Amino acid sequence: MLYREAGQFITHYRADQRLFRLRQDRIGFYLLLASAFVLVPYCGNDYWFSAILIPFLVLSLAGMGLNFLTGYAGQLSLGSAAFMAVGAFSAYNFNLRVEGLPFLLSILLGGVVAGLTGVIFGLPSLKIKGFYVLVSTLAAQFFVQWVFTNFAWFSNDSSSGVITAPPLDVFGLDLSSPAGRYLLTLTIVTALGLLAANIVRSELGRNWMAVRDMDTAAAVIGIAIPKTKLLAFAISSFYLGIAGSLWAFTYLGTVEPHGFDINRSFQILFIIIIGGMGSILGNFLGAAFIVLFPVLMSHIANGLLVGVIDSGHLENFQKIVFGMLIIGFLIKEPNGLASIWQTFTQQLRVWPLRY
């Protein structure tokens, strides 16, 4: 009854083009932002910040990156973690080697380097399609990991390639407390999330979807395929690179190249499958699921099945459930949690009537 568009007339093109056309949606979004920025830092505790909220936000950002490439532009990738590693390691090196470079700028530069790397590994996609693109992203995955493990220069000659977070001060504020790191991550993710929501409804986003749905047809109607595909790789890797920096600096604090192995790439792919391909909201839902699911499983195991099930079994069991969930989603809800949410709001609009 409350959630409906009755009485809201659109009289300007500007109003027609807003991100949330429904006033209730806008209010809800502002409330969500306000509580995330104000309420949560006051109420949350360190465990929630460090173990749940920060990884959730970073993985959402990484999901966005992969979603541009796979969900919108239709190019499969198993190399997401490689671009995260490039972002993290180049941000670290910029910060280390350029005197007085602000922290945020080094993260940004890290993202740019990741984006350029993405373009290089995206080049083969101009000649090849479908599963063949997988090989190029796998090449990125293994090559990047090899580079950071084998050349100690990238990790400032530390043993086994570990890098440590630079001091987290932004505009003179020290943000190294859990709440500070949370706010830093939240600010970056919010800004990039809004940017993402606007990219995918711009001309570029529409071109991506045209290429995804049928690239031959897209070429026929005059979309420049090489530019569209390479921009997908660039922007996707830029987002992944920034997510990588945040993962290394605000979440973990120290990271080794092994932390960005192929399992991380799978994890990000699962985020977008479960959350929803081709949806910005889906990344957040998928990331929340991926972060909370193992926590929930171990709580259930500790609460109900004490002594019955050990951690090794639990891990295997988790794997099985995960696999089943993925197949279940692909069969029943191919557009993921985001489409469940969409159906829900659609029904809420006519509630309590049926249509």
Place this chain on the structure above:
Amino acid sequence: MSFFFEVLVGGLLAGVMYSLVAIGFVLIYKASGVFNFAQGSMVLFSALTFVSLLERSYPFWLAFVLTLLIMLVLAWVIERWVLRKLVNRSPITLFMATLGLSYIIEGLAQSLWGAQVHGLDLGINDEPFEVLGLLLSQFDLFASAVAGSLVIILSLFFNKTRTGIALRAVADDPLAALAVGINLQRLWLIVWGVAGFVGLVAGLLWGARLGVQFSLSLVVLKALPVLIIGGFTSITGCIVGGLIIGASEKLAEIFIGPYLGGGIENWFPYVLAMLFLLVRPAGLFGERQIERV
């Protein structure tokens, strides 16, 4: 110079092992257009099952037959509960479903049989001996003999038997195949069963070489460049691709590796496959696809 040939032959024989995994892929891709990421976990699952049965003192042949039966049941379950529900979906969706499948099979294999490394002894000597001044391993020769006979059996199966011809019809045009009364679901079951069999053979050989352990499921990633070079639809391509990848990765590791700090084996096949694709986008033996709007 003899060292060069030794590396080359060693690489070629190692490549045969990659081909064995790649054949399983091609079988399924040909018949159903599914890029089966779970092939690696099928290799792991079958090898683990076989070893665990051996350790429970079943005789060799019985363990083999039982494992084969279990793989057939697995194929049936996959066909019934996954593929049938995903008919007519995009190849990417099917690929991601097999990704989920690989998680299930891996989890299942390890919770059924444990995660520790099992040794597997096929009774074949792995000690090298000398032929014409080259050091060869009996095991490698055995593996290539198995791979060779597998290819011959499979190509006979595809070209001479009724089922094989039906399979080729399905690969060519599923709709037309349905129209002439070919039972698609039965064929899928057969092809996944055969892929399970190939997986078992690959699993036994890989398991005897590396020990039966979790990392077996990762050979799937090495099989990918093999497929790319050979083409997704050709069994001959698998063998040739496997030989190229095996030989070039070993040669690169020995002769280029030292200049780059070693360990290039991990990424070299992918980069090679990538360069290869720029010249021949459909692989050596793959079919070029014609696109229509």
